[in-house]
Amino acid sequence: MTDQKLPWSIGARRAKIVAIGAAALLAGGVALSPAAFGDATPAKFPAAEIHKPSPVPDRIMLTPTATPSTSQRVTWRAEATAEWARAELLEAPRALVGGVPASGSAVTRLAALSSTPVNTSLGYASTYHTVEFTGLKPDTRYTYRVGDGTNWSEWIDFTTAASDFEPFSFIYYGDAQNNIDSAVPRVFRQAFAERPEAKMIVNAGDLIDNANSEEQWGQWYKASGFIDGQINNISVPGNHEYSGGLSQFWRPQFPYPDNGPGNPELKQTVYYVDYQGVRFIALDSNHQSNSTLMAAQTAWLEGVLRDNPNKWTVVTFHHPVYSTTGTRNNPQVRAQWGPLFERYGVDLVLQGHDHSYGRGNVATNRRSAAVHEGTVYAVSVSGGKMYALNNGQNWTGNGAEVTSTSQNTQLYQLIDVSQGTLRYEARYANGEHHDGFLIRKNDEGERTVNELRTPSNTTGQHVTVDRTSVAVKGEVKVSAYGYDPAEKVAVSLRKLGNTPGQAEIPVANLTADQLGRISYQLAIPASAKAGGTYEVFLSSANQQITSPAITLNGWRADVQARAHCVGANAYVSVTLRNGEGEPLSVEMVTPYGSRTIAGVAGGKSASQAFNSRAKSVPAGVATVDVTGMVDGDPVTMRVEAAYEAASCE
Numbered sequence: 055m056t057d058q059k060l061p062w063s064i065g066a067r068r069a070k071i072v073a074i075g076a077a078a079l080l081a082g083g084v085a086l087s088p089a090a091f092g093d094a095t096p097a098k099f100p101a102a103e104i105h106k107p108s109p110v111p112d113r114i115m116l117t118p119t120a121t122p123s124t125s126q127r128v129t130w131r132a133e134a135t136a137e138w139a140r141a142e143l144l145e146a147p148r149a150l151v152g153g154v155p156a157s158g159s160a161v162t163r164l165a166a167l168s169s170t171p172v173n174t175s176l177g178y179a180s181t182y183h184t185v186e187f188t189g190l191k192p193d194t195r196y197t198y199r200v201g202d203g204t205n206w207s208e209w210i211d212f213t214t215a216a217s218d219f220e221p222f223s224f225i226y227y228g229d230a231q232n233n234i235d236s237a238v239p240r241v242f243r244q245a246f247a248e249r250p251e252a253k254m255i256v257n258a259g260d261l262i263d264n265a266n267s268e269e270q271w272g273q274w275y276k277a278s279g280f281i282d283g284q285i286n287n288i289s290v291p292g293n294h295e296y297s298g299g300l301s302q303f304w305r306p307q308f309p310y311p312d313n314g315p316g317n318p319e320l321k322q323t324v325y326y327v328d329y330q331g332v333r334f335i336a337l338d339s340n341h342q343s344n345s346t347l348m349a350a351q352t353a354w355l356e357g358v359l360r361d362n363p364n365k366w367t368v369v370t371f372h373h374p375v376y377s378t379t380g381t382r383n384n385p386q387v388r389a390q391w392g393p394l395f396e397r398y399g400v401d402l403v404l405q406g407h408d409h410s411y412g413r414g415n416v417a418t419n420r421r422s423a424a425v426h427e428g429t430v431y432a433v434s435v436s437g438g439k440m441y442a443l444n445n446g447q448n449w450t451g452n453g454a455e456v457t458s459t460s461q462n463t464q465l466y467q468l469i470d471v472s473q474g475t476l477r478y479e480a481r482y483a484n485g486e487h488h489d490g491f492l493i494r495k496n497d498e499g500e501r502t503v504n505e506l507r508t509p510s511n512t513t514g515q516h517v518t519v520d521r522t523s524v525a526v527k528g529e530v531k532v533s534a535y536g537y538d539p540a541e542k543v544a545v546s547l548r549k550l551g552n553t554p555g556q557a558e559i560p561v562a563n564l565t566a567d568q569l570g571r572i573s574y575q576l577a578i579p580a581s582a583k584a585g586g587t588y589e590v591f592l593s594s595a596n597q598q599i600t601s602p603a604i605t606l607n608g609w610r611a612d613v614q615a616r617a618h619c620v621g622a623n624a625y626v627s628v629t630l631r632n633g634e635g636e637p638l639s640v641e642m643v644t645p646y647g648s649r650t651i652a653g654v655a656g657g658k659s660a661s662q663a664f665n666s667r668a669k670s671v672p673a674g675v676a677t678v679d680v681t682g683m684v685d686g687d688p689v690t691m692r693v694e695a696a697y698e699a700a701s702c703e
Contacts, residue, residue, distance in 0.1 A: 102176040105272035109133045109205040113182075113275040113307070114283035118254075118327045120311040122215040122286070123192040127167075127309055129184045134202040139166035139183040146195040146211050153209075162187070170306040174268035182306035192217040210283045215253070219331035219365065219473060224254035225285075226370075226434065226467040228406040231260040231294055233438030234273040237464060241436045241483045242278040245466035246285075248485070252468075254329060255285050258406035258434070259292025259339075259372030265301035290336045291323050292372035292406060310336070315354040317347060324351055326358050332471055333364040337371035342386040352390045359398035365495065366476055367400045368469075374405040374433045377448040378412035378459060379441040388452060395429045399499055401476060402469070403431045409441040411465055411480065413489055414449055414456035415503065422518055424511035425535035425570075426503050430491065434465050434480065457505075458489040474539070474568070479506070494539070494569045502569045504536050507596065511536065517590050517601035523691035525610040525633070526584045532574045534592050534599060537566035543594045545574060550587045550603055558591065566594075582606055605691055607682065611638060613693045615676035617700035620663070624671040624700050629661040630654065630678055630693075641679040646671075670701040 113131040128141060143162040144155050155161050166183040173179050185200065193216040199207045225245045230238045246252070255278075262270035275282065289308055295301045305322050314324035323338040335358060341347035359367065373384045375392050395403055396416060412433045419428030431454070440463075446456040464483040469476065479490035490506040505511050520531040537543065542565060546558040559579055564572055572592065582588060583606065590601040610633030617626050628642045632654045640651045646664040654660045674697060681690040 101269040101272075102178070105176060105269055106178055107131055107133050107180050109202060111200050111205070111207040113272075114200060114207055114210065114280075115275075115307065116212055116283060116286045117308055117310060118286045118288065118329065119186065120313055120327065122327060122329055123217045124190050124214065125186060125188045126190065126196075126212060126214065127184060127186045128198065128200060128283075129182055129307055129309060130200045130207065131180050131182050132200075132202065132205070133181065134169075134183065134205075136166060136169035136183075138202040139169050139185075139200075140164060140203060141166070141185040141187070141198055141200045143187050143196055143198040145191075146197045150197075150209055168306075168309070172302050172306055175266060176268045180268060180303075182303075184306075184309050190214050193220065207283075208280075210280070212284050212286075213253075216330050221470070221472040222253040222330050223249045223251065223468065223470045224256060225249055225252050226256045226258065226404050226432075226469060227436040228258055228411075228434030228465070229260035229292065229294075229409060229439070230257070230274060230277065230437040231263050231292075231439055234262065234270060234277055237438035237483075238274075238436060239277040241464050241466050242281065244481075244483060244485055245468065246278070246281050248481075249468050252285055254334070255281075255287050256334070256368070256370050256404055257287070257289040258370050258404050259290050260294045260406055260437075261289060261292070263294050265295050265297035266303065271303050271307075286329075288327060288334050288336060288370065290371050291338060291340060293340055296340055315350040317350050319347060320351065324354065328364055330471075331364050331473075332366040332368055333358070333362050335359075335367065335369045337369065337391070339371040339373040339384065339387050342373070342384060348386055348390060352394070355391060356394050356398075359394055359400065362398070365473070365497075366471060367398070368402045368404065369395065369400050370404040372405065373407050374412075375403060375431050376412070376414065376433075376452060376454050376456070377408055377444065378410045378433050378446075378456070379408040379444050379461075381444070382408060383448055399501070400429045401493055401495075401501070402478070403429060404467075405431070405433045406435065408433050409435045409437075409439050410443055411435065411458070411460040411463060411488070412443070412446075412449070412456050413458045413480070413491075414446075414454055417450075417453055417455045420455065421502070421533070422535045423516050424505040427501060428503070430478070430493070430503055432467070432478075432480075434467060436464055436466060438464065460488055463488070496568045500569060502535055502571060504570060507536070512597045512599070514599060515602060516597070516599040517592055519590060519601045519604060521604075521693075522602055523605045523607060523693065524578055525607050526578050526582055527580060528578050528610050530576045530578065530590070530604060532572070532576050532590050532592075532601065534572040534597075535570060536597060537570040537572065537594060538596065539566060539568045539570060541566040541570070541594050541596065543572055543592050545576065546591050546593075547576075547579065547582055547588050548591045548600075549583075550589055561590075578606060607680075607691050611678075611680045611691070611693060613676070613678045613680075613695045615644075615695035615697040617671050617673075617697045619700060619702035620665075622669055622702050624666045624668055624702050625663045626666065626671060626674070626676065626697055627661060627663040628676045628678065628695065629659055630680065631659040632656050636683050639681040641681075643677045643679075645674055669703045671699060673697065673699045 111130040111132040117127045119125040171179040171181045195213045310322040310325045327334045419426040449456040476493040480488045492504045495501040518533045545562040646666045651660045
């Protein structure tokens with residue numbers, strides 16, 4: 055019998071069938087039992103084998119010095135004795151032909167500054183080596199490698215800091231801590247993909263879960279891989295970097311500047327770095343129960359904030375000033391450090407610990423729905439362990455407000471610094487936007503913190519006014535925020551109930567200041583109708599925003615209140631002056647009584663003193679309802695006047 059030729063070979067057909075089957079599995083999600091893969095489950099590869107050191111360097115890390123424009127520290131791990139650990143450095147060439155610097159290149163060769171063995175939980179020692187390159191040129195790209203003279207790392211590039219201000223970006227992470235080998239790497243790598251030229255990575259503690267776990271430290275280094283060797287790292291210890299004492303890995307891995315308070319316990323956990331116009335300050339919040347170490351940090355912190363030549367200031371530590379989860383609370387951090395952050399104009403406070411996201415500010419710094427003027431406090435998480443939010447109770451219960459929150463999300467934060475702005479954006483692990491704001495700051499240190507623009511904060515009622523009842527020809531102070539510097543803004547008065555754009559009374563054309571602010575004393579024009587209700591409308595290329603409703607009255611009424619002493623008793627006195635127009639009827643109300651006065655003539659005043667029958671009164675507000683006739687109809691407006699506390703003891 056003659057063999058029949060097939061249109062394809064059996065082997066090719068079999069391969070095609072296997073490929074089709076694999077595609078079907080992927081598309082249809084067919085689950086296979088463990089038995090389908092073989093009789094025995096593969097054994098887990100031992101952690102000691104995964105993470106054991108070799109003569110080839112790994113865990114290479116850039117750590118900044120106190121002079122990052124002219125020096126650089128590098129740490130690495132390798133089986134190398136102190137006498138052989140070394141590094142080579144040269145200005146970055148266009149090519150390394152044959153993998154080595156060209157003949158005649160100026161190559162600097164240095165012995166390690168220190169070599170420190172760490173006995174690990176996996177039965178071997180990991181030796182960390184540190185080298186410091188000095189005498190470098192500012193803003194210059196260098197190439198280096200580390201090793202023992204035979205076993206070398208790859209060549210790696212870094213760039214020194216500029217000697218003066220230059221724009222740059224940095225990345226901030228909250229706790230990695232858990233799922234370091236599975237969930238964390240995609241966060242670190244996505245952040246690097248979006249800011250490959252970042253100059254700094256800030257870790258706000260709990261890099262790992264067990265302070266002295268060789269396996270977890272190995273996972274943490276592998277999560278970012280080569281990135282650590284070319285971008286400087288600023289880290290602070292969290293509670294999981296402590297186990298009785300500070301992790302034995304910390305100082306060999308992170309030889310930070312020794313410019314902290316001077317206490318041995320705080321060495322290389324409390325420090326600062328000045329980098330291209332930003333002062334980065336690292337604190338150790340793990341000592342809240344140790345009054346000596348907290349006092350030392352607080353005094354040192356005030357000094358480095360007070361004597362700060364940089365335009366921007368970023369502080370990082372682990373335990374939040376305002377906690378986002380559960381009943382957590384850090385009163386010592388809040389009481390000792392919080393007032394200093396506000397007093398000295400710290401821009402960002404970057405924290406971790408709560409395994410969720412929260413961002414906010416002190417409530418009294420709020421200027422509009424989308425703008426405040428104070429320090430920004432952020433809490434974030436990069437790892438896979440999550441806690442539930444606490445509805446902001448630790449914020450609002452301590453005089454703060456939380457603007458943005460998120461739970462069950464891994465995040466990274468990208469911060470871009472320029473001369474007049476600092477832009478912050480939090481993104482999820484998949485690269486999607488979560489939160490963001492823009493800080494604008496002038497040379498006098500004034501600033502505004504502006505939410506990144508969205509339709510909800512660039513339209514609607516975002517103009518503030520100092521009063522909502524005013525006489526025709528009277529004045530209203532108008533404030534608005536969130537503009538670009540020098541943005542042109544048209545101001546008009548618009549009667550409520552009219553179609554937008556109809557019956558508007560043009561008032562002024564203004565220009566936003568350097569911080570994106572508008573402040574204007576608006577005189578109510580005579581063409582506005584008394585008795586009507588109006589809004590102030592501000593229109594620009596980026597915003598179409600309005601004020602709360604303003605009632606226009608046919609008179610000018612000024613109200614003042616004050617607390618004072620008459621003998622041993624504290625009184626609150628209220629005075630109304632009828633500036634013009636028809637006679638007014640007045641009802642004055644205070645916590646200590648009320649009175650109605652009829653027929654206050656134009657140009658006249660009415661006063662009443664209310665006896666508290668106590669030796670002191672707290673600060674408060676007096677309310678005055680003023681009624682007058684407008685076009686033959688009675689119109690009532692309410693005016694409030696604040697008074698300060700008084701003590702007659």
